[in-house]
Amino acid sequence: MVANTLRVNQDAFEAALPTLLKENVGKTAVFHDGELWGLYDDLQAAHAEALAEFGSDGIFLVAQIKEPRSEPVSFAFDLGLMFGEA
Amino acid sequence: MSARRANKRPRKKGKPRKVGRKSGPRSFEYDVGQDILHVLGPMIMARWSVTEALATQLASEGKPVPSPLAGFLLLDTGAKSTCIDNVVADTLGLAPIRIAKSHGVHGESEVPVYNARLTIAIEDAVGARTEHVHEGETWGAEGLTALGHPHPKQRCCSRLRSAPPAATASCQQRSNELRSGPYTWGRSVGGVFGRPGDPPS
Numbered sequence: 509m510v511a512n513t514l515r516v517n518q519d520a521f522e523a524a525l526p527t528l529l530k531e532n533v534g535k536t537a538v539f540h541d542g543e544l545w546g547l548y549d550d551l552q553a554a555h556a557e558a559l560a561e562f563g564s565d566g567i568f569l570v571a572q573i574k575e576p577r578s579e580p581v582s583f584a585f586d587l588g589l590m591f592g593e594a
Numbered sequence: 595m596s597a598r599r600a601n602k603r604p605r606k607k608g609k610p611r612k613v614g615r616k617s618g619p620r621s622f623e624y625d626v627g628q629d630i631l632h633v634l635g636p637m638i639m640a641r642w643s644v645t646e647a648l649a650t651q652l653a654s655e656g657k658p659v660p661s662p663l664a665g666f667l668l669l670d671t672g673a674k675s676t677c678i679d680n681v682v683a684d685t686l687g688l689a690p691i692r693i694a695k696s697h698g699v700h701g702e703s704e705v706p707v708y709n710a711r712l713t714i715a716i717e718d719a720v721g722a723r724t725e726h727v728h729e730g731e732t733w734g735a736e737g738l739t740a741l742g743h744p745h746p747k748q749r750c751c752s753r754l755r756s757a758p759p760a761a762t763a764s765c766q767q768r769s770n771e772l773r774s775g776p777y778t779w780g781r782s783v784g785g786v787f788g789r790p791g792d793p794p795s
Contacts, residue, residue, distance in 0.1 A: 514690055514692070514693065515693070518692060518693045521692070551709065551730060551731065552645070552646075552647060552709075552729060552730075555645065555647050555648075555691065555709050556647035556650075556651075559647055559648060559651040560651065563651070563655065564648060564651045564652050564655055564657065564687075565689075567689070568691075569691060569692050570691040570692060570709065571691070571692040576695070577695075578695040578696060578697045578702055579674050579675070579694070579695070579696055579697070
C-alpha cells in the first residue's frame with residue numbers, strides 16, 4: 509500500500525493530468541491515497557467535501573485541472589527591490 | 595500650461611462638479627508612517643484566518659477554531675499570487691492542499707499552496723465598515739516575517755544602513771515597534787504582521 513502523503517497525491521495528480529485535461533479543464537480534483545477521489549466545479553466545494561470525508565487532519569490534494577506551468581511569485585521580492593531607497 | 599493641467603480631462607459643460615461628502619474625512623490616518631512606507635513598502639491592514647469550510651469541520655470535530663491573525667498586508671504589484679508566510683499558515687493550522695512549482699532568481703522551487711481566508715476591513719470615521727473577504731489558493735512563502743529584520747538577503751536593513759542617520763534611527767525604531775509583539779505576516783505578495791491587541795473579529 510502506498511503511503512498517503514501530499515507528495516504521493518501530487519505525483520498521482522501530475523501523472524493523471526494529461527488524461528484529466530482532455531475532459532475536465534477548469535474543474536477541481538481531489539486525490540487521496542494516490543487516487544482520484546472526486547471532481548468538483550470549484551476549489552471551495554472540493555475542499556469542503558474532502559474535509560468532511562477525511563477530517564481536518566486528513567491528507568489529500570485539491571488542485572484545479574489546468575495546464576501546468578512554473579510561475580514566478582515575485583521577482584521584486586526575490587531581488588529585494590521592493591524596499592527602501594537606492 | 596503645466597503638464598498636469600494639460601493632461602486634465604475637460605469637464606463636460608452643464609454637468610455639475612462632483613463634490614465630496616460634506617461630512618466625513620477626505621483623508622485617513624495611517625499609523626504606519628512615511629518612514630515605514632519608504633523602507634518596507636505599501637501595506638494595508640488585513641487578517642488571515644481558516645476558511646469557512648475548515649472552521650465548520652473543526653467545529654463538527656469539537657476542535658477549537660484558530661483565531662484570525664491580524665496585521666499588515668504588503669502590496670506588491672509585481673507579484674503573481676497572494677502569499678502567506680508558512681509560519682502564519684502553520685499557526686492557523688492550515689495544511690497544504692497541493693504543491694506548486696515556482697521560479698525566481700533562486701531558480702526553480704516547489705512551494706506549498708494553502709486554502710486560506712483573507713479579510714481586508716475598512717472603517718470610516720463614522721464607523722461604517724466594509725469588508726472584502728477572499729477565500730482561495732494562497733502560496734506559502736518563506737522570509738516574509740523577516741521583512742525589517744537583519745536578514746541573510748539584507749533587504750530592508752541594507753537600505754537602512756545607507757539612509758541618512760536620522761531616517762535610519764526613525765525607521766529602525768518603527769521597525770522595532772512593528773515587529774515587537776505577536777506579529778504575523780503574509781503578502782499580496784506581502785506581510786501581515788499583527789499588532790498586539792488587534793481584535794480578531
